[in-house]
Amino acid sequence: MNHSIHIPVTDQAGMKYNHGYILGISFVSALGGYLFGFDFAVISGALPFLRNTFGLTSWWEGFLTGSLALGCIAGCLVAGKISDKYGRKPGLIMAAGIFALSSLGMAFSGNLLIFIVMRFSAGIGVGMASMLSPLYIAEVSPASVRGRNVAINQLTIVIGILITNLINYFIADQGGDVWRWMFGLGVVPSLLFLIGVIFLPESPRWLIKDGQNSKAEAILKKIGSKPYADQVMTDVKSSLSAGPIKVSYRDVFAKKVRPALIIGIVLAVFQQLCGINVVFNYTSTIFQAVGADLNRQLFETVAIGIVNLLFTLLAMWQVDKLGRKPLMLAGSFGLMLVYVVLALLLQEKAAALWVSIFVLAAIGLYATSLAPVTWVVISEIFPNQIRGAASSVAIVCLWLAYFILVFTFPVLAEYLGTYGPFYLYSAICLFGFVFIMVKVKETKGQTLEQLEQTFNEQ
Numbered sequence: 001m002n003h004s005i006h007i008p009v010t011d012q013a014g015m016k017y018n019h020g021y022i023l024g025i026s027f028v029s030a031l032g033g034y035l036f037g038f039d040f041a042v043i044s045g046a047l048p049f050l051r052n053t054f055g056l057t058s059w060w061e062g063f064l065t066g067s068l069a070l071g072c073i074a075g076c077l078v079a080g081k082i083s084d085k086y087g088r089k090p091g092l093i094m095a096a097g098i099f100a101l102s103s104l105g106m107a108f109s110g111n112l113l114i115f116i117v118m119r120f121s122a123g124i125g126v127g128m129a130s131m132l133s134p135l136y137i138a139e140v141s142p143a144s145v146r147g148r149n150v151a152i153n154q155l156t157i158v159i160g161i162l163i164t165n166l167i168n169y170f171i172a173d174q175g176g177d178v179w180r181w182m183f184g185l186g187v188v189p190s191l192l193f194l195i196g197v198i199f200l201p202e203s204p205r206w207l208i209k210d211g212q213n214s215k216a217e218a219i220l221k222k223i224g225s226k227p228y229a230d231q232v233m234t235d236v237k238s239s240l241s242a243g244p245i246k247v248s249y250r251d252v253f254a255k256k257v258r259p260a261l262i263i264g265i266v267l268a269v270f271q272q273l274c275g276i277n278v279v280f281n282y283t284s285t286i287f288q289a290v291g292a293d294l295n296r297q298l299f300e301t302v303a304i305g306i307v308n309l310l311f312t313l314l315a316m317w318q319v320d321k322l323g324r325k326p327l328m329l330a331g332s333f334g335l336m337l338v339y340v341v342l343a344l345l346l347q348e349k350a351a352a353l354w355v356s357i358f359v360l361a362a363i364g365l366y367a368t369s370l371a372p373v374t375w376v377v378i379s380e381i382f383p384n385q386i387r388g389a390a391s392s393v394a395i396v397c398l399w400l401a402y403f404i405l406v407f408t409f410p411v412l413a414e415y416l417g418t419y420g421p422f423y424l425y426s427a428i429c430l431f432g433f434v435f436i437m438v439k440v441k442e443t444k445g446q447t448l449e450q451l452e453q454t455f456n457e458q
Contacts (some may be wrong), residue, residue: 016225017142026149028196029136032092032129033153034189035099037160039068039122042186044283044301045168046179048294053176054112058410065281065410067116069403071123072130073396079128080392087210088136088203088388091128096194099125100187107184123399125190131395135387138379139203140223147319147376147443151312154372158312160189161280162305169298205384208236239384252390260381261390263439267328268398270432271374274335275425276366277402278409279359280304285410286359289418290345292352300356307360311367324373324443328436331369336429338362339422346419370432374398380443 043065050056056064075095082091102125105118134153141149167185171178204223207216213233220229252261279286283304284297292300319327342358382390412421 017145017228018223019145021222022141022145022149023152025140025200026137026152027156028193028200029092029133030153030156031189031193031196032095032133033156034160035095035186035193036126036130037157037162038164038186038189039099039119039126040157040277040280041161041164041301041305042168042182043068044281045165045172045298046182047282048284048297049176049179050115053179054115056112058414060112062407062410064112064116064119066403066407067119068123068126069399069406071120071125072127072399072402073123074120075124075127075129076131076392076396076399078124079131080389082128083132083135083206084386084388087206088132088139089197089200091132092136092197092200093194095125095128095132096190096197097125098122098128100190100194103183103186103190106186107180122186127395127399129193130399131388131392134375134379135391136200136203138376139205139387140201140219142224142228145320146380147324147373148316150376150379151316151319151372153375154367155309155312155316157371158305158308158367162302162309165298165301165305169302172294172298204232205236205387208233209240209384236384251386252393257383257386257390260383261393264378264381264390264394265397266435267374267377267440268394269401270332270428270435271370272398272401272405273425273428274332274366274370274432275339275405275422275428276335276362276370277405278421278425279362281406282409282413283359285413286346286418287352287355289413290349290352290355296352300359303356303360304363307363308367311364312372315368315372318368319373319376324377325436325440327369327373328440329433331365331373332429332433332436334365335362335370336426336433338365339426339429343419343422343426346422347417377440377443 047061047065050064051061054060054064075098079091079095082094099122102118102122105121106115109115109118134150137150137153138146164182168182171181174181201219201222202215204216204219207213207219217229217233220232223229251257283301284294287297287300315327338358338361342355342362345355345358378391378394409421412424
């Protein structure tokens with residue numbers, strides 16, 4: 001990273017920050033989100049070709065799609081241990097390397113079993129990055145801009161989705177084996193991510209926890225002024241003084257952490273079971289149900305990517321102004337209503353244009369609320385001492401929910417019709433709305449150490 005960039009900005013508390021430097025290291029770390037977006041989106045464009053190549057049944061289609069999530073679960077568990085023991089940076093380097101190798105493995109798969117094993121391996125890299133990128137950004141960002149900066153991770157996810165969908169759309173007419181190019185191109189962003197991470201500083205909060213105070217202080221002085229560095233050093237040391245240096249998963253489930261853990265797990269599961277990722281992963285299936293041809297199906301994936309990007313930018317602008325809770329409430333309630341209309345349109349086999357309008361409305365709602373804000377809240381609410389391990393537990397639950405969602409959709413659609421599952425997702429959104437209203441506290445504007453006290457007092 002270019003350490004010479006210096007754009008000092010002062011917040012309400014009088015602290016000065018080098019926002020150019022903070023944004024730079026946040027964007028590099030968030031390239032892990034691009035890998036997430038790539039592998040998340042590539043399956044939607046590739047599925048029509050994979051069905052023909054491997055003769056997929058609805059069960060195998062669901063398992064092939066969901067195998068990424070199973071790898072993500074393993075990746076989160078590995079990342080939690082590595083990041084707490086060796087640091088955030090080594091975990092990010094490992095994630096990039098795994099993803100590069102698995103992208104090539106999928107491209108050269110000779111049969112369905114090898115492909116699924118390689119997609120599972122890609123999931124390990126994606127799972128590690130999905131946990132470590134927002135965690136790292138939260139730990140290097142001042143409280144006043146932490147929400148926006150963590151949302152950069154979501155921005156790179158949606159950029160990954162959009163670029164991947166565009167590439168899929170433009171190369172789709174290159175023959176039945178074009179899916180190999182779709183997956184193989186993942187090696188490019190993963191190598192760029194790997195090169196970038198090599199130049200990242202380690203998280204100063206992890207360095208303090210590891211006893212490397214001088215290194216931590218040097219990095220904090222690049223992030224902000226000396227008063228800021230001194231304040232963070234004091235706050236982090238104070239938060240660490242109450243707990244053991246060696247962290248086990250038993251500590252994550254301790255009584256004082258449980259309120260934050262329950263909120264993290266429920267929000268993580270809700271972000272997936274709300275159903276929107278069915279729209280991302282099975283775009284072709286949804287539009288095929290209303291008679292759209294392959295070209296229109298792939299075009300819809302591009303439209304989804306564009307809307308997703310625009311509304312994610314809106315969320316980044318508002319997450320530190322409106323706050324986390326209002327955005328999540330608006331998103332869950334809005335999705336509940338849109339899903340009912342979408343189910344009715346699919347049930348009546350309405351024109352593809354009307355289906356497209358409400359699909360894009362659902363994407364816009366999700367992109368401004370549950371998509372970025374869930375990652376922000378998970379990265380904020382856990383104590384310094386166990387943040388890596390606790391975040392991994394919550395995100396393991398997120399990926400398990402994702403697997404359940406994408407594995408069950410083809411089967412549910414076969415038995416209930418494509419519209420049937422959307423009534424279920426609407427009911428889940430109602431539950432999520434009530435939970436957020438009753439249980440979730442606002443986190444904007446507070447330091448990670450202040451939030452530790454807030455959630456311990458629940």
